[in-house]
Ligand SMILES: NC(=O)C1=CN([C@@H]2O[C@H](COP(=O)(O)OP(=O)(O)OC[C@H]3O[C@@H](n4cnc5c(N)ncnc54)[C@H](OP(=O)(O)O)[C@@H]3O)[C@@H](O)[C@H]2O)C=CC1
């Protein structure tokens with residue numbers, strides 16, 4: 001069996017991450033095989049240790065579907081999920097949501113006001129609560145013991161590793177991650193802090209390679225994942241954490257313009273979204289500089305340059321860049337309750 005992943009504060013991001021991880025597990029056979037080692041046909045995959053896909057048909061093997069297939073022992077893959085919230089109504093919504101995620105959705109257990117109980121049953125804890133509730137949750141009776149020696153991944157904006165170290169035992173393994181909502185459809189961007197050094201008295205007891213593999217398995221299964229120093233985290237929070245909101249303002253505005261010119265709303269949104277996705281993929285997949293993509297579209301004397309100049313008149317670039325600057329500055333104080341506005 002794999003490990004148990006506990007999400008403390010399972011709201012927008014907790015649901016996005018669990019949903020994405022479950023979707024990735026459902027679409028892969030690497031963790032599912034029958035007792036005799038064959039894979040389900042619908043999940044074509046590779047026999048461990050070979051590079052050739054082995055496709056086991058259910059009829060050839062005389063096996064019945066899913067129930068005969070058991071998770072392969074892989075300690076770096078989550079097979080049980082615990083989702084913690086504070087309100088009964090939220091818990092009920094979560095049960096309904098996870099119930100639609102397919103067979104593995106059933107392995108999500110929802111806990112209400114039982115963070116310590118859930119954390120003590122888990123191997124890895126994903127801290128997804130609000131930055132301002134983290135200290136209270138980590139100071140709950142028994143929480144320090146429940147987290148002792150375990151990997152705790154915090155996605156909280158603005159709460160530093162040094163702050164969190166004071167709220168857990170020295171044996172707790174802390175990592176920061178900054179994912180974003182597209183993790184839900186496995187198109188996320190996550191930045192993770194480099195591995196915490198293993199203190200001398202824990203050498204041999206902590207498997208830091210296993211920790212890295214757990215972290216990579218979670219975040220690379222739901223999008224791109226990159227390790228970056230903690231000093232960049234507030235900027236990454238603004239850029240990729242908040243970014244889907246900024247991108248969607250641009251997306252909505254593009255569609256609004258087309259609606260103004262008579263295009264139906266649904267088609268306008270489809271064209272705008274696919275166009276943004278296409279342009280972004282050219283930058284990512286081909287490595288093309290955005291200026292080159294822009295220049296290639298801009299026929300001399302044509303309509304694109306007319307639109308571009310209007311954007312420049314509206315100071316679109318400095319407005320967007322300043323938004324990242326201001327969001328970064330705001331992210332940097334989110335872990336400091338005294339500086340929060342009322
Ligand atoms: N939203 C985003 O795009 C991103 C957010 N983040 C970070 O992720 C974190 C969560 O953000 P987000 O998902 O948007 O927030 P949400 O408000 O959607 O989720 C917070 C969750 O915490 C639960 N909760 C509240 N109090 C407790 C408690 N005492 N014990 C257990 N659970 C509790 C809430 O449940 P209930 O309703 O029951 O109170 C809720 O489900 C934040 O720290 C944020 O900085 C990081 C990257 C992107």
Ligand SMILES: O=C(O)[C@@H]1CCC=N1
Pocket residue numbers: 157237238241242334
């Ligand atoms: O707005 C916020 O504070 C969080 C962090 C990044 C995205 N949402």
